[in-house]
Amino acid sequence: MADEMHAADHSIDIRKHVRTYIAVFVALLALTLITVSVSYLHLSIVPAVIVALFIAVVKGSLVGSYFMHLISERKLIYAVLLLTAIFFAALMFLPLEHMSDNLSR
Amino acid sequence: MEIPYTIQARPDTGLFNAKLGIWLFLASEVMLFGALFSTYILLRTGAETWPRGWEELNIPLATLNTAILITSSVTMVMSWASLMMKDFKKYRRYMASTILLAFGFLVVKGFEYGHKFELGHFPSTSNFFAIYFTLTGLHGLHVIGGIVVNSYLLGPGSKMWATQPGRFTNRVEIAGLYWHFVDLVWIFLFPSLYLL
Numbered sequence: 001m002a003d004e005m006h007a008a009d010h011s012i013d014i015r016k017h018v019r020t021y022i023a024v025f026v027a028l029l030a031l032t033l034i035t036v037s038v039s040y041l042h043l044s045i046v047p048a049v050i051v052a053l054f055i056a057v058v059k060g061s062l063v064g065s066y067f068m069h070l071i072s073e074r075k076l077i078y079a080v081l082l083l084t085a086i087f088f089a090a091l092m093f094l095p096l097e098h099m100s101d102n103l104s105r
Numbered sequence: 106m107e108i109p110y111t112i113q114a115r116p117d118t119g120l121f122n123a124k125l126g127i128w129l130f131l132a133s134e135v136m137l138f139g140a141l142f143s144t145y146i147l148l149r150t151g152a153e154t155w156p157r158g159w160e161e162l163n164i165p166l167a168t169l170n171t172a173i174l175i176t177s178s179v180t181m182v183m184s185w186a187s188l189m190m191k192d193f194k195k196y197r198r199y200m201a202s203t204i205l206l207a208f209g210f211l212v213v214k215g216f217e218y219g220h221k222f223e224l225g226h227f228p229s230t231s232n233f234f235a236i237y238f239t240l241t242g243l244h245g246l247h248v249i250g251g252i253v254v255n256s257y258l259l260g261p262g263s264k265m266w267a268t269q270p271g272r273f274t275n276r277v278e279i280a281g282l283y284w285h286f287v288d289l290v291w292i293f294l295f296p297s298l299y300l301l
Contacts, residue, residue: 014189021186025179029172036168039159039300052296059292067182067285074119077128084132091139095146 024066031059112271127279131286138290141243145236145297156233158299161226163217167299170213171291177206178288181255181281188274193266196277200259203284207252214245237298244294247287254280 035055043051065071070081109115110122118125149155158164184199221227221234228238258280265273 014186018183018186021179021182025175028175032168032171032175035296035300036164039164039296042157042159045157045301048301052300056293056296060289063178063285063289063292067178067288068282076118076120076125080125080128080132084135088135088139091136091143092146094143095150098147098151 020066024062027062028059031055112269112275121275123275123279124282127282131282134286134290138240138243141236141240142293142297145240148232148236152232158301161233162237162299163220164299166213166217167295170210171295173206173210173213174288174291177203177210178285180206181284185274185277185281188266188270188277191270193263196266197259197263200255200277204252204255204259207248207255210248211245211252214241240294240298244287244290247290251280251284251287254283 035052038051038055039048070077108122112121114120115122180199180202184196184203187193187195187199218238226234228235258277262276263273265276
């Protein structure tokens with residue numbers, strides 16, 4: 001069966017992937033501990049947001065790249081995600097617009 | 106009639122159909138959660154005062170839940186990897202672990218909600234608790250959705266492995282993409298609500 005051959009071709013690659021998954025798992029747990037530890041320092045809001053979001057972006061990138069295989073995906077998926085990122089950025093920009101309104105008042 | 110491109114990639118997209126389908130669905134999910142995150146930022150920046158997460162919420166419990174969800178993401182990807190290596194027994198073990206961990210997440214969340222209710226904290230209490238319950242509640246519904254899909258793939262749906270292993274492996278991959286997204290949302294929810 002064609003799909004079985006396809007799967008067999010990948011079995012050696014997959015074993016390598018499994019090692020990567022474990023490494024990513026350890027990294028995600030470590031980053032969680034770091035972000036929680038930093039929160040106990042009770043930093044003021046701006047540095048706290050910068051550190052927390054930076055760590056969350058790193059963790060999110062690890063999940064997306066390795067668990068969701070975005071590191072080696074087809075172009076069409078990247079195109080879909082680029083479009084999503086643009087619209088998502090627009091959503092995040094809306095509150096900023098409101099903040100500048102407050103400042104100009 | 107046979108459904109086309111369940112295993113082989115479609116020549117024009119380079120993907121089997123469900124792969125493109127799940128990514129389009131996840132794109133819509135990004136917008137759904139994005140709208141709520143945007144609302145959260147708007148409410149918080151517009152508020153006179155806003156509590157820091159640690160003043161109102163239980164960080165150790167949420168940290169435990171983060172670890173549970175990350176672990177479930179690993180067991181999910183391992184269940185797919187097991188199928189790729191033709192090890193159905195291992196697949197079942199990893200998939201069952203994923204489902205158990207998801208239930209574990211909900212139990213911890215249940216304790217957290219229960220404690221909030223005991224203290225008289227409801228969505229109507231303040232904008233902080235409104236956005237907390239909305240975001241974590243919607244995320245919790247996604248966890249339940251994942252449990253339903255994964256339970257099907259562990260139970261009756263797994264019969265497909267005997268007849269169409271390639272198609273079944275792809276189904277598990279698609280369910281995995283959804284599950285990792287649920288993990289991804291929590292990775293951002295956790296610091297936004299609890300740690301800031």
